[in-house]
Amino acid sequence: MMADINSASGAATPITLAVDAMGGDHAPKEIIKGACEGVKRLGCRLILVGDEPHIQRYLSRLKPSVDVTVLHAPEFIDMGENPANAIRRKPNSSIVRCARLVSEGKAQAMVSAGSTGASMAVATLILKRVPGIDRPAIASIFPTMKGQAVVLDVGANVDCSVENLVQFASMGSIYSRDVMGVRDPRVGLLSIGEEPTKGNELTKAAYKALAQSDLNFIGNIEGGPLFEGGADVVVCDGFVGNVALKVAEGVAKMAKTLAIERLWHHPIYKLLLIAMSPGLRQLDKDLDCEEAGGAPLLGVNGIVVISHGNSKAKSITNAMRLAIRAHEKNTLSHIKKSLKAQVREIVSV
């Protein structure tokens, strides 16, 4: 079933990633393809988790030039199932086995494009929350005119407290610094007007708390400045963040679809577009909400990257890159340390 899983957890480098081969609309084909490409490009070890005969069939077609370990996990959690119940009822599902590999130290990070709810549930129930974090958050990496912004939470927590938002801001800042390489990340609060008095009850209270924190808080931020690159970290509750994410994806998709309809289907314009294809490819990449490959789940004891349900090979490779960078930069231990410092501060007050 599984060859050298223990050796994979050995003390030395390289990092081992557990990838859920069964999750996502294009699983397992695109997941396996992207994961093998990731091994080649990123020099990591890979454990593909899922239905072994299924995976082996694709591997034998793909003939990857890299070493791949397969861990048989015959069960699968569907998008429609209640995540918490499903992970209890299906201990041999691919997502549960991925989380176990991380909790047992046999893998240093996991990537899944399956049900977000199931990823959240295994992360919270198997990996457990970092002490001091009340709610883990899904951080999405938004493209901006100047680069990227980390937006959190985008769907893990529908109703949030002020404390949750401050914790999100703190975790987001560490992630931005470690993984995105931003020296002193500017934290913005997603709201509907720049003034501290603008917003709903939650954001008005969170504004005050963030202003008193030691984070580099720059105030409220709206959609316009967000996409102009006005902040490096943007905090919001999971309902608002998820709406913002889906609206951004929806507009980008509409722009692309209408551009194809209006221009690509026109015989002359089509030729002109072909002549511009290097520029258009770059533009498409700049505007791609999924270019980052996945959304890190912050606040749990392990590195978890949640990929989009419709991820293709490229997204999986990019998600693996995010996971490796978080591991190399010790993001998890930085989050833990920062929370310990906050707890000390509160105790000493």
Add this chain to the structure above:
Amino acid sequence: MMADINSASGAATPITLAVDAMGGDHAPKEIIKGACEGVKRLGCRLILVGDEPHIQRYLSRLKPSVDVTVLHAPEFIDMGENPANAIRRKPNSSIVRCARLVSEGKAQAMVSAGSTGASMAVATLILKRVPGIDRPAIASIFPTMKGQAVVLDVGANVDCSVENLVQFASMGSIYSRDVMGVRDPRVGLLSIGEEPTKGNELTKAAYKALAQSDLNFIGNIEGGPLFEGGADVVVCDGFVGNVALKVAEGVAKMAKTLAIERLWHHPIYKLLLIAMSPGLRQLDKDLDCEEAGGAPLLGVNGIVVISHGNSKAKSITNAMRLAIRAHEKNTLSHIKKSLKAQVREIVSV
């Protein structure tokens, strides 16, 4: 000061519009230009409200071929002022005078690109709410792949109740039918998943109430399907709606800016783009969140269209078109009638 204002309120056609000449980033020049263009194209009467010498200076430069009445209103409400206080302190401000013209029947509708808060305040305090409506809502017209969708509320009410959302849905449906010409408008509830159980406390409760209403409720809708044209009316609280609007505008602006940077600044691509300009102009129009020209304020005793703060002439002309259509279609009396029917229903239960 003002020539024939009483005759403008005469029984016969055409409709008279009051346009706030002083509101918006490009006031008064672009407002005056757009309003005069509106008279020419739409065949309405126009009362330009604002600082008369200022307006006359622009009119004498513009030399419009149409009749324009000017109503002197020397005061102006700034974006930063508290709207409710400001309209009490400045009875001769352009926005207050616009609302008075409508409340006195001297104009049938008003258009302003000034402070949204001030428009809301004059509408509520001078025109008053329609009996049965607890909160008026700002309805924004979003572009979609298949046409347009009415999204409300986009900022008038930050914290909403279930009843508010049901009233928004009802007003939005009437607006969609009357002004957008949709026969049986499909109503969606902006949320984070299609299932009734997905969302926050407000949306889960609103789902049940909308499902029991006699509206054509199609369930929850997310950003993706919204921009694919999956609903004609989309309801949400004003905080979420405003975030969605600003995010949509932000993404559209980012796409345009990056396209210009990547393609227009390239010597060869620029020539190719020039050759495609008719197609690109159409695309730009299709994606323009401001193409509608303004957002109708629904639920007050009068037709009020709030234009974007950065409106140029074209937006003002388009906003006047919206106002005229709402007047011609008797949208206001349809909203009143539908509420009376609802009240009767509740009483008879």
